[in-house]
Amino acid sequence: MKWFTVLSVLVAPLATVASPLVPRQNGNVTAAATATSTATGTTPANGTSSSSSNSTTTAGGARVPVVTLYPDTSNGLPIEVAGVSAPQFGQDWYLGIPFAQPPVGDLRFAPPQSYTYNFSVTAQKQPPACLQDPSGTSDAASQSEDCLYLNVFAPQGANASTAYLPVMVWVYGGSFTSGSASLYNATFLEAYAAQTGKPFIFVAVNYRLGAFGWGYGSGFAENGAANLGLRDIRKGLEWVQENIWAFGGNPDQVTVFGESAGAIAISLLYLDPNINLFKSAIMESGAQSTFPLGPTGSTWDDAYQYLLKATNCSTAGNATAAAAANTSTSANTTAPVSNSTSVASNNASTPWQCLKNLPAQALLKGQLTVKSNLLFAGFVYGPSIDGDVIPDSPHTLLSQGKFARIPFISGNNKDEGTSFVPQFVNSTAAALAVVNLFEPRDPSNETLAQLFALYPPVASAGSPFDTGNNTFGLSAAWKQATAIVGDATFQANRRYFIRQANQYGFDQTWTYQFEQLTPGQPPIKGVYHASEIPYVYGAARPSIGFPGFSTNYTQADASLSNTMMDYWLNFAYYTNPNGNGATGSSNATYWPNHDTNQNNKNMLRLLANNVTVFQDDYREEQMQFLLNNPEQFNYKRGL
Secondary structure, eight states: OOOSOOOOOTTTGGGGGGOOTSSSOOSSSSSOOOOOBTTBBBOOOOOOOOOOOEEEEETTTTTEEEEESOOOOOOOEEEEEEOOOEETEEEHHHHHHHHOOOOOGGGGTTTTBBOOOOOOOOOOOOOOOSSOOGGGGGGGSEEESSOOEEEEEETOOSTTTTTOOOEEEEESSTHHHHGGGOOOOOOOHHHHHTTTTOOOEEEEEEEOOHHHOOSSSSHHHTOOOHHHHHHHHHHHHHHHHHHGGGGGGGEEEEEEEEEHHHHHHHHHTTTTTTSSSSEEEEEOOTTTTTOOOOOSSSHHHHHHHHHHHOOOOSSTTTTHHHHHHOOOTTTOOOOOOTTTOOOSSSSSHHHHHHHHHSOOOHHHHHHHHHHSSSEEEEEEESSSOOOOSSOOOOHHHHTTSSOOOOOEEEETTGGGGGGGSOTTSSSSSHHHHHHHHHSOOOOOOHHHHHHHHHSSSGGGGGGSOTTTTOTSSSSSHHHHHHHOOOOOOIIHHHHHHHHHHHHHHHOEEEEEEEEOTTSSGGGGOBBBBTHHHHTTOOOOSTOOOTTBBBSHHHHHHHHHHHHHHHHHHHHHHSSSTTOOOOOOOOOHHHHHHHEEGGGGGEEEEEEOOOOOEEEETTTTHHHHHHHHTTTTTSSOOOO
16 A cells, blocks of 8 residues: 655655755854853854844944844843844844754653743854755755754844834745755845835744654654644744744734645644634645544554664663664765764663654654655654644534634645656556555545546546646556645645635635746646745746756746735735735736635636636536545544
């Protein structure tokens, strides 16, 4: 069943991005006279310097922006954050601000703890990514278990004494096993916002990944260690509420946005009807049931037991000594990891304690070993129904109207499935195996027969859509499988979320389909998963390009990027993508809301030279079948 690896990264195209948009080092900036923060004796990754209370200061002739978090403290010194000036863009960057205590030692597998700022912070260097497969970041050496940091990008000079600006908080994707805040630089989005009179504060947060943040199985369930990555995201949003004012941000005007796993995480926050950490959200290619919320079947606890075996933690007592000797690395498993925990002791009383005592490298290596096992090639690490952060099946909660009434945009790319189906799929039997990969418990033969009757192996009906009988040298069964995967994993779940919101009387909902082909990419990919990101970040233009996506963007792409940034920024400012006013729009095309109570299923087509409105009713019968069988198609599983 789980006989090949397909879905190791929900945002696979992004994993290779090492864009010039990302400032890796800032050697041309001399540190301000400030002291770095510490918490419970742990030194952050960004170094130290001495203290100052100036709003801006210079060192060696370079301007260094400084904001004040706490003007008065018990030692008589203010708590300040010193950042990096980017005068060529008219921006200030604050890189690597701790928002929670390092989740190491006793805090491994624990909910994030509030960070205590005993001293000032030097935020002039990109923070480390959370531990992951090195292929998931552009700089594998820059990883650490101590990774709960965030970045802030602000217009130059923005601080507590300037006009408060809207805030946009980015949550990255990566299948809950890869990604980093440092991969996303809002320089061009910020510059466009300033140019069009809508400056804002940008925040990107790190969260724990893989077994460190999204573990499945009995050990994680019994020890309250599920969904830690989601808790990290919440903690980051709490930090924004408490501190963004110091950077010139308005805590009452926060829009959280993200893609793929990031969008899924945001949608899961909606399952708390009382959440008040943001006032609007934009979810790109992800909804509550996109990710299979496991585990119920034995497969998921089998994965946990396999993790114990891979780390030599199956037996308490003598397990950790062997595990400590199992920390060697290789190019295809892990890279050297900084700030890992000390070598585990030999007296762990339980397998769970053994996992907590492991050196970070050993735990990461065990996680990668589990993922490399063909049985667990699908979703092994991710959100789970824990009765707390995720209290019940998202499908059930949405059906009962138990969700936050917060305005949102939720959309998809036209061909979400093409990134996740191997090109050797050349028969219906192989396509069935792909579908089964998504299911820890396989759908019944009867259900699968009905599904494949609705998605026949006919090239003209498959994905990439609207490509006729062209199979790109592959089989019609491949296009069949990509259509099923795209709808079952992404499209149907978005549709369910927005329709349930409407059913319960909430109409501040908008949806889109991104349909722009990426220049230079093979036509077989269609409008693939994550390909909208360069447009949202203002990088889809001839003078810039976006490594990992394209360096051949045209002026038409740039125009579409501007249009999308207008919609996104309007939403951050007005909770309406059209701008200020119900009907007045500064955009070329008015984007009406989606409201089934008014007999409309309005959807915006995002396509260069053809931004138009159509109805979100394509493949209606097929997607409704998926939604009518929630237990068999990922939507109803728990710990």
